[in-house]
Amino acid sequence: MIKLIASYNDEVVKAVLENALYNARYTSHQIQKEILHILSNKVRKHICEKIRNSKFCIVVDKARDESKREQMALVLRFVDIHGFIQERFLDLVHVKDTISLTLKQELCGILSRHGLDVSNIRGQGYDGASNMKGEWNGLQALFLKDCPYAYYIHCFAHRLQLALVAASREVIPVHQFFSKLTFIVNIICSSSKRHDESHAAKKDEIVHLLEIDELETGKGANQIGTLRRAGDTRWISHFSSVCSLINMYGETLTVLQKFIVDGSTYSQRGDADSAYNTLTSFEFVLILHLIKDIMGITDILCQALQKQSQDIVNAVQLVHSTKTLIQSMRDDRWEELLKNVKSFCEQHDILIPDLIASYVARQGRSRHQKDHITVEHYFRVEIFLVIIDKQLQELNSRFNDQAMDLLSLSSTLMPKDAYKNFDIAKISTLVDSYYPEDFTEQEKINLPFQLQHFILDACQHP
Missing domain, CATH: 3.30.420.40 (ATPase, nucleotide binding domain)
Structure with a gap:
């Protein structure tokens, strides 16, 4: 390229390639870095001058x-x-x-x-x-x-659901649940044959339920789904994975039962048997439904925060409603969850443990337990309440009352819809409560009157 350009101009020939001064060739990596350093410093200086x-x-x-x-x-x-x-x-x-x-x-x-x-x-x-x-x-x-x-202020664009999943995985049974969920999905989806068998089993079930009028027909109804993997970086994938397993639960059991007998290798048969035992565990089913209910509540907030056009006021309201619903679930919905899990277990012939029996933390170590608790107490306190508390703790740390109040008050400054949310009293509260030292006493006195002039001028200005 340099030779081509030089061929059109004798003056350029004198100053390029072998005729160029050594320090003017700009081919040295060190010189290139120095040039970039100079340019970046100029950009930074320009930014700082604006501030x-x-x-x-x-x-x-x-x-x-x-x-x-x-x-x-x-x-x-x-x-x-x-x-x-x-x-x-x-x-x-x-x-x-x-x-x-x-x-x-x-x-x-x-x-x-x-x-x-x-x-x-x-x-x-x-x-x-x-x-x-x-x-x-x-x-x-x-x-x-x-x-x-x-x-x-928490970065709203951050994938909140991943953080909530990470918080819940601090509870050991939940961490084990997600590991087992990934294991089960991999067994079914890693083979095209097993994948097709699960689809065929689901199709047979839908046909049966339609014959006995348990399902209604209609456009888009009774679709055959598939098991979905929970991706570490895809924020909605965990909720989708849990829902897909509940939807395909019976068919997954059927495929695993068949594979335990017909697997081509001992490792495949052993993995299928391990996955089947996990799926038919009451604790696994309980956590499966609990995670689904929690994620169902938080999913709307997670999706809303991903929208660039999201209104701050609506986001604040969603945060409040999400916290309220999770707290309500903690206080009032244990019996409802337990009833649903029992019904699900009866439908799929899963053994329901004696909930009033003593819970043994580790087999053969019951004599070392200081507190004798029931099985129901373990499920309710050690799993149900702890998981929900982790979610509330995560939400409260990211969206504390101070941050939510600050966002709500700041939203009154938005010019959207001809300053529809403009509120002089709230702006004055913002100054008095959050930035008192940024204003002198006289400026605080003048502010309400200045705002009256401003809103009148702003609404009338073309």
Whole structure:
């Protein structure tokens, strides 16, 4: 390309390729890096000049690069001189560890190098993924000590359901449940033959139920589904996987029973037998229905938070309703869940344990148990209540009352629908409760009157 360009101009020939000055060839990797460094610094300087001494928010995320080095990315959000919200990527730094104090030192170092005052931070946001949860929570607290108005708001775009699943998997029986669920789905779906057999069994069941008028016919009704895998990075896959197993439960048992007898190798027969024993366990069925009910409640919120057009007010209301429904489930729906599980077990000939019998934690170790509890107590307290408490704890840590109140009050500033939500009293509350030191006493007195002028002018302005 250089030769082609040089062939058209004698002056260019004198300054390129073998005729070029050594330091002007720009083919050295070191020189290229220096040029990129200069350009990136100019971009950063331009971003920081726009912020100056204004308030800003930090958004931080952590990821590994191809060399497995921990990298921390920093994004700044601020309002420019024209009143528009800007979001700009500022820097990417290598961190030796993810201890909260180290992260804070790195972030403060970046801000200091670019002339940004930490005390001007007015918000911080992280995705709160389970592998960083403790560290990020510590980071929140450390920044709040230096700047009390650096309120934390959970990143709404984060896949919330994955975090909720990770929280529930802290309960050992639930972690084992998801491992066994993946094992069962893999056994059925890894073979085209077994997959087809499950479809055929489901088709026969639908035909039978239609003959005895247990199902209604109609367009799109009585579709034959398939077992779905729960993907670690696909946020709705866990709920779909649980629902698909309940829908295909009887057919899965039928295929496993056949495979236990007709499997071509001892390992296939053994795996099928292990999967069958797991499926016909009362504890597995209980957790299967419990997870379905919890995810059914949280799934609407998870989907809503993925929408870029999501209204903040609606999101806040969904968070409140989700918490309320899960708390209501904890308080009032154990008997209903137990009734449904028993009915499901009777339908599929699964042995229901004696719920009033003493529960033995480990076979042969009952004499070491200090507290003698019943089987029902174990299922209700150690599984049902603990799982729900983990979900509530996760939701409360991500969407605490302070953050929800702050979002709700801030929504009154939205210009949508000709400032439909504009509320002078709520804006004054926002100033008094959340940012009192950012305003002088005289500014607080003048604010309601200024807002009256503003809303009148804004609504009439073309």
